Amino acid sequence: MKKLINRPEDVVKEALQGMSAAHPDLIRVSFEPNYIVRADAPVRGKVGVLSGGGSGHEPMHGGFVGAGMLDAACPGAVFTSPTPDQMLEATKAINGGVGVLYIVKNYTGDILNFEMAADLARGEGIEVEMVITNDDVAVKDSLYTAGRRGVGVTVLAEKITGAAAEQRRALKEVAAVCRRVNANGRSMGMALTSCTVPHAGKPTFELPEDEMEIGIGIHGEPGRERVKLKSAAEITEMLATPILADLPFKAGDEVLAFVNGMGGTPLIELYIVYNELAKILAGQGIKITRNLIGSYITSLEMAGCSITLLRLDDELTRLWDAPVRAPGLRW
């Protein structure tokens, strides 16, 4: 296992220490229980937006904490749900008096724990709403999921929802915006290589040198099929076609096109995929009005990419364009 780490059991703690040391202007990090809140939390009169999940997907979610996006993130162990006590403490730390929204990727463990945290928070008088993202068209049910997995749209939902909360909208309205993002977004990913969970010390799966996995999950869980390695044009088509057919996206739609790296794929390849995606969408009369290209929801050092398309309207576009400042986004 080749990683820039010390002891596997210290990976999450030390990465959080690094974030804490690097970004005191943007965030505060608490340890045991582990959570990150924006530096000025709680913001009175503002809905708090909280997300979380297993670590190993950086910069999601901790890198998205900051003005204009998340108020808090709860990082679990690598690929492991955070616990209700983390979530409860983070909820209290960002409670501005008008409720807290949980954005939860659809994984069984995450949902159980977030539901428990919501109950505990309500017991302490904090209003909580929860929105589940489930944008991955690759599989209906999966290793860790009843229903579709929550993947790339989560990044976009956190940005747009954070902007809505920043406008001091009410909890139910902020939750409605988040649900609208999820309803209008679809994703699919692929892997060229496996990743290695530090505790495990060996690759999660084996993928021969001439094969790739289409429809992979962000924890290395199986996708739709293993096939021979193909060109970027063919791979992009294999991801875009099921995404486009599912919503469905139609000629005349305006979309945000998000080409995401899985952690070990360099930017030069993501631009090649974006180039293919732009051609496919142009061919169908779908207009890309916003885009995001980079590694934002990752699977440790996995090589591969995912594509997310989000159908935009004027309101979602304005919220996307609103100012944001968070460690995972800034220069």
Add this chain to the structure above:
Amino acid sequence: MKKLINRPEDVVKEALQGMSAAHPDLIRVSFEPNYIVRADAPVRGKVGVLSGGGSGHEPMHGGFVGAGMLDAACPGAVFTSPTPDQMLEATKAINGGVGVLYIVKNYTGDILNFEMAADLARGEGIEVEMVITNDDVAVKDSLYTAGRRGVGVTVLAEKITGAAAEQRRALKEVAAVCRRVNANGRSMGMALTSCTVPHAGKPTFELPEDEMEIGIGIHGEPGRERVKLKSAAEITEMLATPILADLPFKAGDEVLAFVNGMGGTPLIELYIVYNELAKILAGQGIKITRNLIGSYITSLEMAGCSITLLRLDDELTRLWDAPVRAPGLRW
């Protein structure tokens, strides 16, 4: 070779097409010869800042073109210098009438070609200055270099120099700022894995599963030594110690600490390295007043990292903090 590409010979062209499609608000891309200029080039009365080099180091340099940083970037083939005709055309495209500065990493091919381009541009009446970065303390001479290689400080120099040019300073002053950044910056890198040049189709070098290379160059050229894999704490120490001793950095210095990923290393590991670096510097009484953590000067999909320290003063800090908007930096 597992890459998200089509034909190896089309990698650079198609990545540029992707950038062109994605960022028309920020940049314009020209093909044959290939170069990228900021969308509003030329800016009258402003020194143009131009850089370039082989492709495969993205987002450097093309991702740094935009208001507040580079006016132009010339991408060569992967790990191959751009040609003088590219540089000349880019120079003319950004000529605002008060001269153009070339920022050149110290590699023999790049320097020869940039010098030729400078002569050609001067022949057309454009004043040109050239600053060479050579911040890599790992080796004195190298496979492609007489003297030290130019690496991570180039990223910082392009940002700070771009800010100085934006203030409408004269060419000689802008060049002086750039030289000051180079003089006050030192870097060193390491690799856990090789990268694979698309044309070559196989890894540039072989590195056993339990070894790493210390002092690696950004083209996979050899470093100081191959040693058994060590912990992040030990690796950070092995990089920081020669950097600190070289300038030398001293107690009381204020520095920008830049932890850079080589392309295939995920952010979670870079924060662990940053955490170690912060401890080392604190132990020596050196204060980190700015930082940058992410993959900005890469070597395709190589796993590994580099550390750059830049001694700051008030002026360099102000220029670092100045606004910038470029495709490789923005959300």
